[in-house]
Amino acid sequence: MVSMSLVLLQLLLIFSGGSLVSGFCPKGCSCNDQQLVVECTNTTLDVLPIALNTRILHLKMNLNKINIVDASFQFYEHLETIDLCRNLISRIEDKSFAAQKNLKVLLLDQNRLIRLNNQAFTGLWALEELSLRNNLVNALPTGLLDELTSLKILDLSHNNIQTIPSQVFRLCSNLLSLNLGFNKFDSVPSDAFENTRKLEMLDLSSNQLKLIQDGSFNFISTLISLNLANTSLSSLDKDSLSNLVLLKNLNLSENKLDSIPTNQLRNQRKLNIIDLSNNMFKVLSPHAFRQLEALQVVNISHCPGLLQIQAASFHNNLDLHVVDLSNNPRLSDIQPHAFPQILHIQTLLLSYTGLTSLHEDAIPWNRLIKLDLSGTRMVCSCQLAWLTSSGDVTGGVCSQPSRLAGTNLSQITTADLGCGYQYSEEVIVVAIVCAVVLVLALGGAVTCCLLGKKMRNLGRMRNLAPSCTLAAREQDLKSSYDNCLYVEKNYGLVGSERPGLIYSGMKTVQAPEKEEFKNLRVGSLDKLLNSDTLVSNNQ
Template sequence: MFSNLLLLWSLSHDLYITGGTFFAPKQQFWNNQNLSSVPLDLDVRLRRLDLSNNFIRQLHTLALPYLEQLDLSNNQLDLISDEAFENLARLEHLNLSRNGLNINAGSNSKALQSLGSLRSLDISRNGLSNDAVQLYLRRKSSLDQLKMTGNALTRLSHTLFRENIHLRTITIDDNLISEIAPGTFEPLSQLETLNLAKNNLGHICDFKLYQVKYLNLSRNSVEFFVTRENQHSYSLEILDLSYNKLLYFPIVPKKNHLKYLYLQNNMLGALGSEAAMVSEANSLYNEIVRENVAMKNNLHAIWRQMPLFYIDLSYNHFTSFPLETLSLLSSLESLHFSHNCLQSIDWNIRNYSDSGLIRQLSFHSLKHLNLQSNALVYISPHFLKALTQIETLNLQENFMQPCASAGNFISSLSTQQTILSTSCAAFGQLRTLKHLNLRENNIKILQLNTFLRTSLVSLNLAKNQDMEMHEGALDGVQATLQSLIISEINMSSSHLSLPCMPALTQLNISNNRLDKMPNTLNCSLLKEIDIRNNAFRTLNHSLIHTLSKNLTVMFISGNNFNCCDSSWLKTLNEMKIKLPDISRTKCFTSDQNVMMTEYLKSPSSYCLLHKEAQEVNFGQMIVIVIFLSVLLTVLIMFSRKLCNIQKSFMV
């Protein structure tokens, strides 16, 4: 036994002496320690070292042969000795962000040239100029990731990455770049991610980065993005042009893999009609590529081939919906069109002949459409008919009125038919619709069979002040509806009629004038219910007992509950239902208002007087009844006796 222990000790000792790393600490954290220099007693076996957020100004030789990651970010580093990194043969990740590397850039950059295995380098926020950056990037052939956020770069030259040909990810956001020389990124054959956000780029005239998959040009001053038509296959999958000054849709590479296109917060639509915008974009393309051929619709020809899955056009200047351009995107599933200037979505499309036939377009793949915060009053039934696969429709903060039933819309497109004149929306056309948001639309009345033939799972009707709800408004969706929001409508219990909804799991009836919960809820499988800010004094104990079998969360604050009529609360406590706002919930007794949490600590003491008062009142009533009965009997007997005496005198 002793010999085995001795052998084990000997092996572990040998590992330690020879620099073995089996028992070596893998990392040490010296961040936020107010250090002015690197600690001298560092373990030579370290693999990761964090010295961030200190006050280190100078860096001398580091004898850490196994170190793989070093974080010196957010110090005051402005002087690195030539030998500082010579013994860091395994270093792969170096973070020097938020220092003063713009000072002594010439000598400091020489120290980094010894890092032959470096894969990731962060030199962000060092105030580096164009020339200084080029010095720091010398002899970095192994570099895979480079981050230079928040420096002072103004121009990218074709020689900048000459010695970094294996780069896969480059981040140069938040600089002052207004010019990129041809050939700057093209030689980087492995480049996949390029982030140039928050710079001063004004346009992209001829995009040639065939290898890039993700390109971020957001928050620049880009007015147009044009790619010359060619036969090269591009790898581009994500293009972010948000927060720019785009007037036109981008003309992207003809052969691409583009799936996500971000165009929010631009000036798209400012030119007026869709036709004008498309025509201007095509003219610009011909001018840039200097083609003398007859005008053709390059924009539509290229968009027709895009395998786009998602596009964000929110916060632009559209006054009309670009039906023809967007209908070309045969793979489009999600479209964000919120916060524009639409008042109507009309079916203003060009016909191919003079036959009078209305041309029908289709959005075959579109599942999610966000039209929130426009000023929509009218949506053409032809447009609704084109949404053959729609599942989610967000119309929050518009002025849309739902039609009474699904029978009032156009079902065919014959030559003699005219577009439906009414301004209401016939949601019954949308057979695949599952999620509908009609919050804050100033809806006046929800009529019979409003959502018949849809497949609604969730419905939001909140903030439609004083909306009247027909008793059969939810007919047709009571079997599928799982979430219902009818808060902030100023509705009383006498005007709230809900059908039996066996699939309902979430109900929000907060901020109304309700004093009773609909008894039809007893057939629902509610898991969450919100009754805040109503006029409830008590809740139906039988109903609560039924609901508590499935209920997990209930919000109750902002009501005027009677403390001494709260058997429903006892049931919720016994079933361990979560009441997240009970600490803000008040109830009243015969003589005071108390917090519900205080009442629950000693309910008998608060309601004892209430019970005694009830008992006293009952006893007093009995005494009074007996007293009145006796008094009445005496009076009757006295009156009879008096009558007899009077008769005897008369005789």
């Protein structure tokens, strides 16, 4: 009946002299017959005008009072884009768009759609983008999307969808972007994406998933962006993300995770951005992101229980540029070397945390472009002297000592802090080691000199030792025998044949009485040889 009325209306326009080419432009609309665009925005229209230029390509009718989509579109078969956002549409009749063989974009956001018939989009073979965002849709009937074989972008977010049928996307083989966020389903069938093998963006945020099971994303290894924010996740199965090797953007914010899912992220080597804000972390452990070598942006803000960033937390992430640790009111400790000094980090956000001090070696401050300490109250001591040489320091004030209380951190100097240049612990350790090595080297040199001198003296004595022989008249010269034994015993003269005479160069001397040399010490050979008590045997 409706179709017949529309045909009669068109015939009336023809016989009354109305032009179907230029068409009739309703009050409050803008019609461009050169660009074939009609825009009727924020008017009182409650139905689709049927007397427009029949060759129009683009129709924009948002912010009106249209409440039903029917066969009126059959007169505009050349349409490529239709915008019906922000109307009062509660029903789409079957095959309403059957004539739109060239339609590429259909926008139905912010209407009152509750139930969709499985023939609502029949005939839209060329459609590439469909948006039903912000409606009241509660179910996706099987077959609803079967004729949308060219579809690339589908937005079903902000509805009341309670289940995802396993085969609802079975013919959407060209789908690139799928937004199912802000609905009411609690699980995703493992085969739901079996035929969407070109999918690059998937948004499942703000649903009650609670758990992502192994195999959930086995068929979409092409995925680049995955949004799982606010899905009540407390954990991830070990292999739940293992197939997503091309993933670059991952959002796990607003969940109940109590630790970084390090093992679950082992295959995401191309990941650039990760959002872990609003979770239940208490500590960031060493090498928390150890496999994420391409990571550039990390957001761990708004975690009310976060207390500490431990040493080496970011030691494998050398491409890291931006780290957001802001609004963690209990975060009071960032340990030295939490961030390696070779990081290319440019922006570090530490605003509204519980920090009262920040060790020089905790962050690569000489590479920073922006350090945000807004809302922090620091104990301004020499430990913060490095801040005076860092890049752009935003916010933060001194809480102690009292003479600096309320002073902006960006305004303090080393003189204000009452300290000069502060050597780092590494420099001090190296200096101590060098000093110890130098002392040992000098001690070794002195010892070598002393030992060398002793060896030379002993050598001289050994050269003299074989000259000890028994005197010709043993009874008369018995003292020579005794003294030769004395010298041998006290000076280590080994290999002597018979004690008796001692030769000094070409001079033969008789060994003096041993009583005169009882106090002679080892090493005093020169004293012995130069002694006036030595008696020449040649005299």
